[in-house]
Amino acid sequence: MERSYIFNAGPSALPLEVLQKAQNELVNFENTGMSVMELSHRSPAYDKVHQKAKSLLRELLSIPENYEVLFLQGGASLQFTMIPMNLLGEGVGNYVLTGSWSDKALKEAKKIGDTAVSASTKETNYDRIPTLSELKHNENDAYLHVTSNNTIFGTQWHEFPKNVPTLIADMSSDILSRPLNVSDFGMIYAGAQKNLGPSGVTVVIMRKDLVERIPDNLATMLDYRTHIKSDSLFNTPPTFAIYMLSLVLEWVKEKGGVAEVEAINKEKANLLYDTIDNSGGFYKGHAQKDSRSLMNVTFTLPNEELTKQFLSQAKEKGFVGLNGHRSVGGCRASIYNAVPLEAVKALSEFMQSFQEKA
């Protein structure tokens, strides 16, 4: 069996080299006579893994010293709750609605305090990111929350607002896909299972001064200060997921860093968007052109019968995960960092040959 062409939306493709390295040392990690899964989280051998993941993330994203880096559990979905619990206070949480995930984030904040909608593109089925001039907020708002990339709709922020209240971004589906000016954000968070590693660990990057907002008497596990003080080791962390994260970060570094990875991501995305745009309307992109995502390419075919045929033939040829989400229909190719250019070329060729025969 050859390796599939993995276009899953998340959990998604991991670099083959990373999987092979993990496989090689799965039973005996660095001559410890144990699996990395069997290491005590208080042991020097595990601490090396933990610190490597942290320092590589700091290095690759140029995270300034005045930001904390945390490894938590519960996915971005638990952050939807922890953010307002910790950072909302008596202020207003302002949310830009660009898809299901930002909707869910807003829903949790509403349970905790005052919220407002800064902008929304729901009217056109989230086919675009609002322009910066559309965003409304008050200077005194507690924060402005955005979802940097929308997996379901295939849209992505290409420029972030500046001089806004504390900017908080859910970057679950595009962190590490492009260089970032971390200082523009108060907080960045991301579930690992798209660009960072397997599911089970969530990265939080938080400007240190934000802890001053945290109210007392929060549940210990839901208080960011707990995890800051303990270096994400308050209780047993998901050690294997953090180990995999460290390997993925190492792989990005070996590739030449985030700017290099971005160049390849652009090449991959351009290949698919060109295929769509040159199809004479056979394939139609869901996202408006200036909001197109480099991570998730969403497109439809002329009718449902052709979509079915496309997906079934694609499956036979070893393409996995091309079904679109029900909110958009059609197809979706998720081309995160670890999806090789060759897989994207194969998909582009398949799309063209399918169209020719249709």
Add this chain to the structure above:
Amino acid sequence: MERSYIFNAGPSALPLEVLQKAQNELVNFENTGMSVMELSHRSPAYDKVHQKAKSLLRELLSIPENYEVLFLQGGASLQFTMIPMNLLGEGVGNYVLTGSWSDKALKEAKKIGDTAVSASTKETNYDRIPTLSELKHNENDAYLHVTSNNTIFGTQWHEFPKNVPTLIADMSSDILSRPLNVSDFGMIYAGAQKNLGPSGVTVVIMRKDLVERIPDNLATMLDYRTHIKSDSLFNTPPTFAIYMLSLVLEWVKEKGGVAEVEAINKEKANLLYDTIDNSGGFYKGHAQKDSRSLMNVTFTLPNEELTKQFLSQAKEKGFVGLNGHRSVGGCRASIYNAVPLEAVKALSEFMQSFQEKA
């Protein structure tokens, strides 16, 4: 490098056969052309893993139909908060204090509602489990919370109270080590990283009628109903940890089930306790005899110098994780299900030969 003798308190030893199976199929899971980590959590291939883990746990612990089985994140520590949030209501949460973990559970409940201490053995540094007649509670209490095994102090409940308010047990460190009458409990929960698998997944077994107590407007991720309704697939679960759990459960079944595993656990524990008891006082057990744990054997040596020598020589011989917790001092051998009898025999022999030379 040979395999170490792994006596870690958690994360702890995994069955070698399980690690080897995971290693073999790490890059290509069941001819999918993908790693199990790359499977979509909505795919049939992953669903098979998820359902296998659930049904094996049900089978091995004879979990009745009127109980839910959930796979959550955040460890037992997040359960310390979720339990009172969901189940305390206007009632009283009654806690039996038998060590640091029950103390932590109580601390979180205090933030949420009314609590009481049913019994405590703190006065004698948690060297025993209270007798059933010592337990105080009121008929109308919301629940009675116990920690079935105390890793740090090496004590374990050998008989659980009956006819008490809803019994809730943190079984993180002894679940699956012995047969259990699940019907005696309202809820059982356990972080996986001792007897069930790697860290990163927490098992919750909850009697279905308890959901009636859950207040509205809880944070979605902290409401047990969210995970019940979605079969623990509300957001991306820690798929690899659940996969490893399924392999460990399969291994227990192949061993003959929980009763068979308990017989080996007793043999292992007896070997070490006999070594301690026959040492003429050279080794002293921390736990009182009738409260001794089958999972964590805690003991001290005559003085600190000998303890140091013991630990250093043990390390040279390939024993890992024997350092005692600072609250007790001395040594601790954690002999969970996956620690083979041979490793325990080797430790017992080493203890004897160390004593002879001392």
